[in-house]
Amino acid sequence: xxxxxxxxxxxxxxxxxxxxWVRGNRHIMRAIPDYNRFIVMNGPTLxxxxxxxxxxxxxxxxxxxxxxxxxxxxxxxxxxxxxxLHKNGFAGYEVTFIFLLNGKSYEKFITYKV
Numbered sequence: 001x002x003x004x005x006x007x008x009x010x011x012x013x014x015x016x017x018x019x020x021w022v023r024g025n026r027h028i029m030r031a032i033p034d035y036n037r038f039i040v041m042n043g044p045t046l047x048x049x050x051x052x053x054x055x056x057x058x059x060x061x062x063x064x065x066x067x068x069x070x071x072x073x074x075x076x077x078x079x080x081x082x083x084x085l086h087k088n089g090f091a092g093y094e095v096t097f098i099f100l101l102n103g104k105s106y107e108k109f110i111t112y113k114v
Contacts, residue, residue: 009093014041014084021080031057039077044094046081048073050101062101070099070106078112086114 018039022028031054032038038052050062050069062069074097085093092113099106 008043009041009088009090011041011043013088015039017084018080041095045096045098046077048097048099050099058101066099066101066104067106070097070108073099074108074110082112082114085112090114 015036018041019036022032022035022038028038029035032052033054034052038049040047040049048070050058053062077097081095090112092111094109094111097106097108097110
């Protein structure tokens with residue numbers, strides 16, 4: 001059995017891909033003025049800074065159940081992350097999601113198998 005060498009994702013390319021995904025989502029774009037730094041990969045960590053959302057959006061959708069919102073957002077990111085990995089020749093990848101909001105954080109480790 002061959003062992004595949006661990007290969008890092010091109011972070012700049014991935015971040016651009018995620019920015020394009022955000023830009024293509026009209027619901028998110030209505031609530032976020034600076035989408036380029038909203039989702040940022042740094043090594044195996046994917047940081048989602050929910051502080052970029054407007055205060056109205058935070059109050060309406062996030063504040064009442066922060067962890068639930070984070071879990072649902074991870075669900076929404078599964079498809080674009082999997083597509084990115086597949087298109088760029090990755091059989092799998094391990095990512096630690098870190099969500100930030102007003103001094104709070106939520107962290108979850110996910111293994112993608114494409």
